[in-house]
Amino acid sequence: MASALLAARDVTVVRDGARIVDRASVSVAPASILTIQGASGSGKSTLLRAIATLIPMSEGTVLFDGREVRAIGITEYRRRVAYVPQLPAMFEGDVAENLRSGPRFRGAILGRAEVIALIGRVGLAADLLEREASDLSGGERLRVALARALANDPRVLLLDEPTAALDPEAANVILDLVLALADSGTAILAVTHSVEHAARLGGTRYRMTTGVLSEATASP
Amino acid sequence: MSYVEIPLWRLAIAVLLVGVAILLSRFSRLALEKDLGLGAVRAAVQLIAIGYALRLLFAAEHPVAVFAVLAAMWVVAAWTSSRRAKHGPPSRVLFPYALAAIGVGAFVALVPVFVLVMRPRPWFEARYVIPIGGMMLSSAMNVVAQVFERLFASSRAEAATLEQYLALGATPEQAFAPYVKAALRAALIPTINGLVTVGLVSLPGMMTGQILSGTAPEQAVRYQLVVMYQLVAVAAVAGVLAATFARRLVFTRDAQLR
Numbered sequence: 001m002a003s004a005l006l007a008a009r010d011v012t013v014v015r016d017g018a019r020i021v022d023r024a025s026v027s028v029a030p031a032s033i034l035t036i037q038g039a040s041g042s043g044k045s046t047l048l049r050a051i052a053t054l055i056p057m058s059e060g061t062v063l064f065d066g067r068e069v070r071a072i073g074i075t076e077y078r079r080r081v082a083y084v085p086q087l088p089a090m091f092e093g094d095v096a097e098n099l100r101s102g103p104r105f106r107g108a109i110l111g112r113a114e115v116i117a118l119i120g121r122v123g124l125a126a127d128l129l130e131r132e133a134s135d136l137s138g139g140e141r142l143r144v145a146l147a148r149a150l151a152n153d154p155r156v157l158l159l160d161e162p163t164a165a166l167d168p169e170a171a172n173v174i175l176d177l178v179l180a181l182a183d184s185g186t187a188i189l190a191v192t193h194s195v196e197h198a199a200r201l202g203g204t205r206y207r208m209t210t211g212v213l214s215e216a217t218a219s220p
Numbered sequence: 221m222s223y224v225e226i227p228l229w230r231l232a233i234a235v236l237l238v239g240v241a242i243l244l245s246r247f248s249r250l251a252l253e254k255d256l257g258l259g260a261v262r263a264a265v266q267l268i269a270i271g272y273a274l275r276l277l278f279a280a281e282h283p284v285a286v287f288a289v290l291a292a293m294w295v296v297a298a299w300t301s302s303r304r305a306k307h308g309p310p311s312r313v314l315f316p317y318a319l320a321a322i323g324v325g326a327f328v329a330l331v332p333v334f335v336l337v338m339r340p341r342p343w344f345e346a347r348y349v350i351p352i353g354g355m356m357l358s359s360a361m362n363v364v365a366q367v368f369e370r371l372f373a374s375s376r377a378e379a380a381t382l383e384q385y386l387a388l389g390a391t392p393e394q395a396f397a398p399y400v401k402a403a404l405r406a407a408l409i410p411t412i413n414g415l416v417t418v419g420l421v422s423l424p425g426m427m428t429g430q431i432l433s434g435t436a437p438e439q440a441v442r443y444q445l446v447v448m449y450q451l452v453a454v455a456a457v458a459g460v461l462a463a464t465f466a467r468r469l470v471f472t473r474d475a476q477l478r
Binding site: 052053054055056074075076078079082083084085087088089091101102105106145148149152 | 475
């Protein structure tokens with residue numbers, strides 16, 4: 001696929017002799033959404049973590065903008081391809097401190113205005129910035145984690161079960177947010193166990209069953 | 221040298237002090253009687269054995285013998301510190317790293333002092349090299365054990381946070397830095413406290429020993445100062461090396477958590 005921004009090819013993850021992910025290939029273009037739906041234990045989160053380079057792959061390659069991860073450099077790749085887990089850990093300190101952490105790793109200090117803009121992008125009020133991050137609710141944490149990832153100005157977002165730990169209302173907020181991010185040009189690769197949420201996100205849909213990826217039927 | 225000798229029968233009187241602790245343990249139901257008893261016996265056996273070993277060593281005054289003893293102490297120190305870390309890799313994996321951290325730490329503290337400051341004659345004189353080498357090795361052992369234990373425990377307890385740091389583009393050095401800082405501070409604080417309170421709260425063992433055996437107090441104090449400065453260097457060098465090795469064991473080459 002020529003327009004693919006992120007392309008994973010034949011990704012295989014073997015753990016203790018078991019093939020958790022078996023030759024999975026996916027690719028996402030800018031401003032598009034790809035969802036992988038599957039039951040828990042199907043290997044979808046493992047595939048996402050492998051694409052995020054957080055766990056080793058046994059086989060396969062990941063290309064970002066046509067280049068291999070090693071050629072880009074692993075830390076640079078992770079800035080371009082952001083990963084947000086289902087239950088993101090909040091760092092010590094207030095929300096503003098959390099949002100500044102990604103850029104700080106490359107020596108950049110985000111100003112007050114930039115931090116306010118980031119928290120606004122995930123639909124949270126600026127007065128949250130001074131709150132201790134560990135005091136936030138599940139939905140707020142996820143949004144702060146999204147904003148924290150966005151601080152690096154990534155081109156791809158890898159979302160692991162972004163709605164699983166949330167009540168329906170908070171889940172809807174996140175789904176709208178993801179759709180808006182895709183509209184603004186970010187490529188989204190999300191895994192979810194919810195058929196309904198996968199349908200709401202639309203885009204290209206895959207299913208994963210015992211480590212094997214297959215194209216899902218078109219969105220209803 | 222002028223000092224009062226302790227005959228064995230009077231040493232036996234001192235054993236009664238352990239008896240006091242054993243009685244208290246029994247009355248308070250601490251269930252430490254066996255540990256106290258065995259500990260007292262072990263201490264006696266080990267110290268009496270080392271007393272005779274040192275006597276032989278001092279009599280031989282041969283560099284090979286002196287360095288063989290130092291090497292044995294070094295290996296035991298490394299083995300002990302690599303076995304203490306409950307949360308980390310098995311001790312056979314940690315052992316070479318502990319050996320390196322303790323060895324370099326002790327080397328940095330010992331060699332300049334023997335060459336430039338104390339200058340024993342001959343340069344390998346066991347009376348100086350063995351006790352001071354032993355102090356440095358045991359201090360390095362404690363620092364390395366503590367740094368390993370803390371860092372491997374944090375890498376497990378804080379795995380989710382560490383992974384988030386990595387996902388945000390942190391290098392393993394950056395992701396691990398807050399934990400390394402906390403572990404090194406904790407490992408260095410006892411040494412720093414020692415520097416600050418020495419002479420006010422405690423008279424250190426070595427100095428006390430020298431004074432008891434007739435050394436002029438102002439000379440005993442100089443020896444003590446040299447040793448304390450050595451201990452600072454040992455703790456810093458062994459601690460930083462142990463932290464560096466721990467980081468290598470916690471993260472893969474591809475900046476992933478193991």
